[in-house]
Amino acid sequence: MKLYDISLTLSAQSIRWVTAQPLELIERKRMRRGDTNNSSSVHTSVHAGTHVDAPFHFVPDGITIESLPLETFIGPARVCAVNAGSHITASDVERAQLAGETRVLFKTRNSNLLKKGEYDAAFAPFSVDAAEALVKLGVKLVGLDYLSAAAADEQVPVHRAFLDHGVILLEGVELSEVPPGRYELFCPPVKLAGSDGAPCRAVLRELS
16 A cells, blocks of 8 residues: 655745745744753644635635535545646546545646746636536545645636635645646645634545
């Protein structure tokens, strides 16, 4: 049984969204300074690294992260390789033959961009028609190998196309070493009360 850790490592040097602040790991106590223990606090976006978007991220009365059903984040998933152009489109979704899938992670040219270590506006996001096609198929969780499912100038329409229909987004998954196929996914987000999103540790397990 093989496990794939598809989470990005969080640090002050981590790749981050164009408008996001760098992560700060604040050294509150350190034994090297004579303290009795090592203790830290963190200042960062709830959308840092590999994370989950709750509907509340773009829907005014949407569900917040702690109220999402746990079963959404645990179960069978399909890793789907897509040769995307500027966007992942409805045609790409149709060619992928995703009928009956509950959780789909899209592996694209973005996987190489993640390794650059800095935001690249030329990543391949979803188009609105791709989001609508996935909603129509009944997919409950959609993952993408970049920091957002939508381009910087298309955030509202693309996110709303997913989140208005309760489709949860798993963003920032690192799929470069994961072959396309079916797996078991584990990606419960941190249970932050009232939050629009939360980081998670995302893992894929090979099916026997």
